[in-house]
Amino acid sequence: MSSPYPRTNAALAARDLAVLWHPCTQMHDHETLPLLPVVGAEGVWLYDADGGRYLDAVSSWWTNVFGHRHPHLVAALKQQLDTLDHVMLAGFTHEPALELAEALIRVAPPGLARVFYADNGSSAVEVALKMSFHYWRNLGHGSKQQFIALSGSYHGETLGALSVSDVALYRETYAPLLLKPLLAPSPDAYEAEPGESPRDVATRRLAQLRAVLQREAETTCAIIVEPLVQCAGGMRMYDASYLTGLRALCDEFHVHLIADEIAVGFGRTGTLFACEQGNITPDFLCLSKGLTGGMLPLSAVLTNNTVYAAFYADYASGKAFLHSHSYTGNPLACRAALATLELFATEPVLARNRELAACLARELEPLREHTNVADLRQTGLIAAVELAQDRRTRQPFPTSERRGLRVYRYGLQHEMLLRPLGNVVYFMPPYVITPEQIATMVRVARDGIAAAVA
Ligand SMILES: *Cc1c(COP(=O)(O)O)cnc(C)c1O
Numbered sequence: 001m002s003s004p005y006p007r008t009n010a011a012l013a014a015r016d017l018a019v020l021w022h023p024c025t026q027m028h029d030h031e032t033l034p035l036l037p038v039v040g041a042e043g044v045w046l047y048d049a050d051g052g053r054y055l056d057a058v059s060s061w062w063t064n065v066f067g068h069r070h071p072h073l074v075a076a077l078k079q080q081l082d083t084l085d086h087v088m089l090a091g092f093t094h095e096p097a098l099e100l101a102e103a104l105i106r107v108a109p110p111g112l113a114r115v116f117y118a119d120n121g122s123s124a125v126e127v128a129l130k131m132s133f134h135y136w137r138n139l140g141h142g143s144k145q146q147f148i149a150l151s152g153s154y155h156g157e158t159l160g161a162l163s164v165s166d167v168a169l170y171r172e173t174y175a176p177l178l179l180k181p182l183l184a185p186s187p188d189a190y191e192a193e194p195g196e197s198p199r200d201v202a203t204r205r206l207a208q209l210r211a212v213l214q215r216e217a218e219t220t221c222a223i224i225v226e227p228l229v230q231c232a233g234g235m236r237m238y239d240a241s242y243l244t245g246l247r248a249l250c251d252e253f254h255v256h257l258i259a260d261e262i263a264v265g266f267g268r269t270g271t272l273f274a275c276e277q278g279n280i281t282p283d284f285l286c287l288s289k290g291l292t293g294g295m296l297p298l299s300a301v302l303t304n305n306t307v308y309a310a311f312y313a314d315y316a317s318g319k320a321f322l323h324s325h326s327y328t329g330n331p332l333a334c335r336a337a338l339a340t341l342e343l344f345a346t347e348p349v350l351a352r353n354r355e356l357a358a359c360l361a362r363e364l365e366p367l368r369e370h371t372n373v374a375d376l377r378q379t380g381l382i383a384a385v386e387l388a389q390d391r392r393t394r395q396p397f398p399t400s401e402r403r404g405l406r407v408y409r410y411g412l413q414h415e416m417l418l419r420p421l422g423n424v425v426y427f428m429p430p431y432v433i434t435p436e437q438i439a440t441m442v443r444v445a446r447d448g449i450a451a452a453v454a
Helices: 009-019 027-029 071-081 096-109 121-140 161-163 168-177 198-219 239-251 274-278 303-311 331-346 349-369 404-415 435-453
Strands: 038-042 047-048 053-056 116-117 146-150 182-184 218-225 256-260 284-285 299-303 373-379 383-387 424-427
Touching: 009 027, 009 071, 047 303, 096 116, 096 299, 096 331, 116 121, 116 303, 121 161, 121 256, 121 284, 121 299, 146 198, 161 168, 182 274, 198 218, 198 239, 218 239, 239 256, 239 274, 239 299, 331 349, 349 373, 349 383, 349 435, 383 435, 404 424, 404 435, 424 435
Parallel strands: 146 182, 146 218, 218 256, 256 284
Antiparallel strands: 038 047, 047 053, 116 299, 284 299, 373 383, 383 424
16 A cells, blocks of 8 residues: 655654654653654564664563464464454353453353453453452442552553552542552562562562451452562562462452452463462452453453352342443454464463563573662563662662663664663563563663662
């Protein structure tokens, strides 16, 4: 297709800046920070309009788990396009939605038996919060009206999801509009006391949570957590024993457990779902991001038949879950998700990810001794480098200095898409990355860090 407009980075960026408002961006930054028009992508690579390329080290906000335009996903979508585009999911059903539900139930932790679709991660969190609240109400426990979240957690940007998030940068401005959940201290291993192991931190935090539940369980619907890694809050990681203990506490105090695996699901942490490492089944499992391999927006909330049964009654009872999104269970998105699950079923993805994770660990190890690296941590194919003014004091760089932004800028100048979270430089590469590309990725990050802390 010919276009009357020149297709160069500068021309496309100028047109963009005249009409678009970008997510999570102070648009003023683009007076100095180049805006990059991407005109194509394949595997780990993104291509710009001037022939430049960028290794997508963050899987485009953690969605493209198998990289870009994976041939299996592309073929599945093309076939679906020739069959069924979309139909509302109230009163209607279709193969992609029901096949995907069956497939998800097959691979999810045991006991999850029902799938409710939505179309993005925040919406999935809203669904889980509302379902939990409504479940208790349907059972006559109307006093259960609040939620518990962990410090440092992130569950999305819509008002409900933002309410149970604890990232000041996103939350503070809107605080007057939000629900007020109880915050329990995160089991984040970075906050270990001297001599404490990650497991010790988890044990201490479980004891503190028990105290909260002893006071508050009567009025609490659910506790929501990001299993193993609190991602947007700075890739903070914790011991799997916390999940095991959390499940036991939720059972003991009759509080639901909502596992938000929107970021960590689908092989990212070494198992298909992070919950497996604590050997637990949550009451609600929220999935999105990697669900469609980055092809289309979709999310799903899995729950058990006990929850489902509490809503099953005569219409007049008012017990139905009357929640919907227009694109709920879109057939194209469901087909992309099915194709993504097929890759897990037919290829040794998890075994290969373990090798890639070991490679990533080896490449990163020399950074551990860097004077400005306060912590180097990794869970599966998520690794993070916590920058600080001094590794011993862990005194963070003031946020106003925007050291992470310097790493971002350096990366783009060296064919690398790294998008640090404040002072945390992290890696969440697509699973199709090669060991050589991992070495390059870490080398660019190391040089970018050197430039940023200078
Ligand atoms: C990204 C994310 C969300 C929100 O998903 P969106 O699709 O961006 O709304 C929720 N929870 C976690 C853990 C996430 O990483």
